Amino acid sequence: MSKIWVVAQTRADGIHPMALETLVAGQELAAASGGTVDALVMGDSVSARAAELASWELGSVQTLEAPALAAYTPGAYVAALAAAIRANAPDIVLFPHTYQTVDHVPRLAQALGAALVPEVVSFEVRDGAVIWRRPVLGGKLQADVRAKGSPILASVQAGAFSASDRRQGTAQVSALSIDVELEADREILGVEEVAGEHIDLSAADRVVAAGRGVGGEDKLGVVHDLAKALKAEVGASRPVIDSGWLPRDCQIGSSGQTISPKLYFGVGISGAIQHLVGMKGSQVIVAVNKDKSAPIFGVADYGIVGDLHEVIPAVIQALEETEGD
Amino acid sequence: MKIAVCMKQVPDTEASLRVRKDSLWIDEEELTFVINESDGYALEEALTIAEKTGGEVVVFSLGGERVREALRKALALGAARAVHLADPAFEGGDALATGRALAAAIQAQQFDLVLTGSQSGDAGFSSTGSVIAGFLGWPHAWLVMGLEVEDGKKAAKVTREMESGVNEIVRLALPAVIEVQAGINSPRYASLKGIMQAKRKEIAAVTPADLGLGAEEVGAAASLLETLAVFFPESGKGAEIFEGDPADCARQLVEKLRKEARVL
Ligand SMILES: Cc1cc2nc3c(=O)[nH]c(=O)nc-3n(C[C@H](O)[C@H](O)[C@H](O)COP(=O)(O)OP(=O)(O)OC[C@H]3O[C@@H](n4cnc5c(N)ncnc54)[C@H](O)[C@@H]3O)c2cc1C
Ligand SMILES: Nc1ncnc2c1ncn2[C@@H]1O[C@H](COP(=O)(O)O)[C@@H](O)[C@H]1O
Numbered sequence: 050m051s052k053i054w055v056v057a058q059t060r061a062d063g064i065h066p067m068a069l070e071t072l073v074a075g076q077e078l079a080a081a082s083g084g085t086v087d088a089l090v091m092g093d094s095v096s097a098r099a100a101e102l103a104s105w106e107l108g109s110v111q112t113l114e115a116p117a118l119a120a121y122t123p124g125a126y127v128a129a130l131a132a133a134i135r136a137n138a139p140d141i142v143l144f145p146h147t148y149q150t151v152d153h154v155p156r157l158a159q160a161l162g163a164a165l166v167p168e169v170v171s172f173e174v175r176d177g178a179v180i181w182r183r184p185v186l187g188g189k190l191q192a193d194v195r196a197k198g199s200p201i202l203a204s205v206q207a208g209a210f211s212a213s214d215r216r217q218g219t220a221q222v223s224a225l226s227i228d229v230e231l232e233a234d235r236e237i238l239g240v241e242e243v244a245g246e247h248i249d250l251s252a253a254d255r256v257v258a259a260g261r262g263v264g265g266e267d268k269l270g271v272v273h274d275l276a277k278a279l280k281a282e283v284g285a286s287r288p289v290i291d292s293g294w295l296p297r298d299c300q301i302g303s304s305g306q307t308i309s310p311k312l313y314f315g316v317g318i319s320g321a322i323q324h325l326v327g328m329k330g331s332q333v334i335v336a337v338n339k340d341k342s343a344p345i346f347g348v349a350d351y352g353i354v355g356d357l358h359e360v361i362p363a364v365i366q367a368l369e370e371t372e373g374d
Numbered sequence: 375m376k377i378a379v380c381m382k383q384v385p386d387t388e389a390s391l392r393v394r395k396d397s398l399w400i401d402e403e404e405l406t407f408v409i410n411e412s413d414g415y416a417l418e419e420a421l422t423i424a425e426k427t428g429g430e431v432v433v434f435s436l437g438g439e440r441v442r443e444a445l446r447k448a449l450a451l452g453a454a455r456a457v458h459l460a461d462p463a464f465e466g467g468d469a470l471a472t473g474r475a476l477a478a479a480i481q482a483q484q485f486d487l488v489l490t491g492s493q494s495g496d497a498g499f500s501s502t503g504s505v506i507a508g509f510l511g512w513p514h515a516w517l518v519m520g521l522e523v524e525d526g527k528k529a530a531k532v533t534r535e536m537e538s539g540v541n542e543i544v545r546l547a548l549p550a551v552i553e554v555q556a557g558i559n560s561p562r563y564a565s566l567k568g569i570m571q572a573k574r575k576e577i578a579a580v581t582p583a584d585l586g587l588g589a590e591e592v593g594a595a596a597s598l599l600e601t602l603a604v605f606f607p608e609s610g611k612g613a614e615i616f617e618g619d620p621a622d623c624a625r626q627l628v629e630k631l632r633k634e635a636r637v638l
Contacts, residue, residue, distance in 0.1 A: 123504075123514070148536050152516040155469060155501035159508030164598035165469065167499050185604060186496050189391055190400070193602040234513040236545040238531070243539045255637070261387070279638075288411070291557030304535050312637040319387065333635045335627065336613070340390060342606055349613035351630055353623045363624035368638075371628055 051084035051140040054111075056130070058145055059090060059098045067145035069212035071205040074169070075143050076106060076216050081174040084140070087111055088220070091129060093119035099222045106218030114224065117231035123153035124234030131160045132227040139200055141179070146204035148304075154202055164196035166203040168322070188321045188344045207303070207326045248282070248298045255281035255312040258301055258328070259289050262317020262338065262357060266294040271361040272316055278365045279314065286318050302327035317357050320345030337361065375429040375486045375527060377420040379453070380476055380503070381413040383437055383444040384495040397603040409444045412491030416554040418561040420489050421452045423523055429486070430454035434479055436464050436472055442577055449572035450564040460579040466594030469497075473505025475592045478585035481510060486527060488551040492517050507551035514551040515544060519558050523548070 055075040057068040072088060079086040090099045091113040099110045113133055117125040134142060134157075144150040146168050158165035166181045170191070173180045178195055181203060185192045196203075250256055257276040263269060276283045284301045285294070301308055303323040313331035318324060320336070320343055328334070329348050336349040337357045346352045353360050385391065386406040394401045409417075420431045433448040435441040436459035445456040457479055464475050480488055488510070490503035500516070507514030519541060520533030527548060534542045535555055546552075564572075582592050589595060614630065616623035632638045 148517055148534075151500050152504070152534070155499070155504035156508045156514070158501070159470060159473065159505045162470070165499070165501060166599065167501060180602065184607075185498055186385065186391060186400070187387060187498070189606070190393070190604045191607050192604045195600045195602060197598045197600065234546075235515065235532075238543040238545055240536075241533075241541050241543060243535075243541055287556065291415075293560065298539075303537060305539070307538075312631070312635075333631070333637045334613075335631070341615070341617070342390075344607060346613050346615065347607055350635065351627055352613040352615045353620075353627055354615060354617045355620055355623065359620040360624060363620040364627060366621070367624040367628040370625075371632065 051082045052138070053079050053084050053086040054089050054139040054142045055086060056089045056091070056142060056144050056150075057102065058147055058149060059092055059095065064090075064098055064101050065145055065147060066212065067147055067205070067207050069215070070207070070210040071143050071145040072102070072105060072107075073210040073212060073214050074205045077210070078141065078143070078172060078179070082177075082179065089113060089133070089225070091118050091126070096222070103220055103222070104217055105220050106216040107220040110220045110222045111225045112222060113227065115231055117233065120237055121149055122233040122235050122237070123156055125231040126153050127157045127160055128229055128231050129227055130157050132229040133225055134161060134200055136227065137225070141201050141203065144202070144204045146206045150204055154204060158202050161200065162198075164198055164201050166194060166196050166201065168206045169203050170206050170209040184322055187319060189319065189342065206322060208329070243297060248296070250282055250284050250299070250301065250306045250308045253282040253308065253310050255279050255314070256284045256301070256308055256310045256331075257281045257314045257316065258284040258286065258318060259295065259316055260286040260318030261288040262319075263289070264317070266292070268358070269294060271358060274365055275314065275316070275361050278368045279312070281312070281314065284308065286324050315345055316361060318345055319343050320348065375423055375427045375523065376484060377424055377429065377431050378480045378483075378485045378488045379413070379417050379420045379431060379433045379448070380488070380490040380506070381417060381433050381435050381444055381448060382410040382491070382494045383407045383435065383441045384410045387495065393604055393606070397605070398601055399604060407440055407444070409447060410491050410494050412493060412554055412556045414561050415556050415558050416489040416491050417448055417451060417453065418559045419521055419554055420487075421562070422559065423487070423521070427523060427527065432457065432483065434476055435459065436475055438462070438465065445577050446572055447564065449575040449577075450568040451562060452568060455575060456577040458577050458579045461581040463582055463589045463595070464593045466597060467592060468597040468599040469499040469501035469505050470598060471592055471596040473502045474509055474596070475582070475585065475587065476502070477506045477509035478587055479580060480506065482585065486549050487523075487530070488512075488549070490551065490553050492553045492555045503551050503553035510549070510551065512550050513546045514553065515546060516553040517555045518552050519555050521552055521554075521558070
């Protein structure tokens with residue numbers, strides 16, 4: 050019987066939405082492995098956050114409170130988590146795969162000498178062992194992996210589980226105490242908005258998104274032409290922006306904008322998870338890619354396999370030919 | 375400042391991949407390999423800082439014979455020396471095993487700063503830099519989009535990317551490990567002179583024993599993750615895919631978008 054913990058990251062407005070998904074993953078893993086699942090909520094004063102989980106089916110909601118946990122620093126978080134894990138010996142500790150946990154969970158794994166399975170998208174229990182599935186090679190392939198030792202740390206990728214699948218119940222809140230010095234290993238100076246002209250793609254009905262496959266800033270013409278023909282806004286994947294072909298606020302994905310237009314038209318985009326999380330809520334998804342096994346086709350409704358520099362002009366022509374009927 | 379940069383060689387994102395016969399990894403025989411994307415940005419950042427503050431950049435790579443090509447490229451771009459963790463025993467590790475080896479190699483010299491990428495394009499653990507920091511006992515920051523070494527070189531101001539268009543600014547005491555995100559700068563191209571000079575620069579090959587590590591402490595032997603199989607993902611509901619003559623495909627797509635999806 051395995052003892053599963055889910056570390057439920059909080060935000061100013063509540064439990065992080067990805068932590069709710071991870072709690073569902075924890076419930077499913079507990080059911081599949083015949084184990085128990087507890088939530089762990091950490092911060093300086095988290096009773097309101099812990100109470101949000103009272104209607105979940107959980108062994109308990111554990112709070113881990115200390116003044117040094119008020120603001121996130123890896124130093125304090127890793128020390129607190131390592132102490133709590135050593136004292137309570139969970140077999141599996143799940144985290145949402147957020148930018149905050151990716152910053153410190155690898156250090157926690159190092160401190161504990163524990164296995165870390167990042168970006169889990171699903172799992173299966175086979176002969177008592179958990180087989181974890183995670184993307185590799187930018188999402189082009191997936192890998193099934195088994196982790197050795199105890200505890201096993203794993204982070205759960207966005208969208209892999211749905212918070213609405215939660216099992217309801219009543220969970221008791223109890224406080225964990227740890228007896229270690231918590232020290233910040235960085236000084237927090239503040240936050241800033243990423244600079245940009247504030248192109249709001251989230252309001253657009255149609256978005257044409259350019260990927261690295263377009264091949265260069267000088268080759269973006271077809272993308273703009275297609276956007277014009279479709280009366281769409283232009284967005285992009287990250288490498289297009291990193292290379293300076295388009296401004297930063299055109300970026301769609303986990304570190305850019307989240308969009309859900311009626312039509313998303315991706316051109317030369319492979320479909321890495323960090324891009325998908327920003328656009329998979331689109332009503333109709335179209336992708337053009339020369340690689341038939343590109344992961345973008347996994348979420349697309351329609352796709353054309355081919356060289357975008359041949360396909361897109363043909364699409365524009367077909368749009369013009371059939372206009373108005 | 376003396377700066378170490380960890381660089382991994384990964385399959386080109388353009389490469390078409392095939393699963394190996396034993397299903398445990400991809401067939402690497404005919405693949406084109408390149409420097410991992412964010413590692414190229416890390417190298418550029420290191421070179422810029424070294425130019426400003428004086429000092430040198432040393433590049434580290436763990437992998438088979440082929441990674442010497444990546445190291446040679448880094449030398450052509452301006453790195454002073456390279457260290458190749460060359461023994462086959464180093465290979466096949468998880469982030470813990472790879473990070474332990476890289477940390478040991480880095481610790482053998484004195485550095486003020488270690489730069490890594492934020493995620494490798496193949497294994498994609500997003501962990502190795504933080505693990506290195508753990509073994510060195512230094513502070514770290516992951517997903518860095520701005521780095522400024524402060525006067526006196528005792529601390530660095532670091533801009534960390536967060537979700538949804540916000541950055542966090544933090545100060546770290548040096549030495550530290552900084553895990554650079556793609557897009558932080560505009561990497562330079564190698565000059566002919568740089569390529570010529572690189573031929574005379576040193577690439578030191580090291581084994582686990584050179585680093586004071588046992589063979590069981592590195593690579594696949596030390597890895598806590600065991601890959602059972604890799605495969606192409608099943609594509610859920612499945613897209614309607616058109617293939618062949620572009621004009622035909624385009625006409626069919628537009629027809630579908632107008633009549634079936636009704637989004638035009
Ligand atoms: C922490 C983190 C955050 C990230 N955040 C984001 C984010 O917010 N948004 C984002 O997009 N990415 C993000 N990324 C990067 C992401 O992991 C991928 O690297 C990126 O999305 C890939 O962009 P791409 O599909 O344009 O390029 P690639 O993966 O290089 O794909 C290019 C595609 O174009 C195709 N192609 C090439 N030539 C042609 C042609 N002539 N005709 C047709 N097809 C062609 C290729 O087959 C390939 O599929 C992030 C990464 C990290 C680590
Ligand atoms: N074999 C390796 N050789 C050198 N650096 C590596 C190696 N593996 C990982 N790294 C570094 O660690 C970063 C993160 O890799 P990963 O944890 O695999 O996502 C990479 O961007 C590299 O900078």
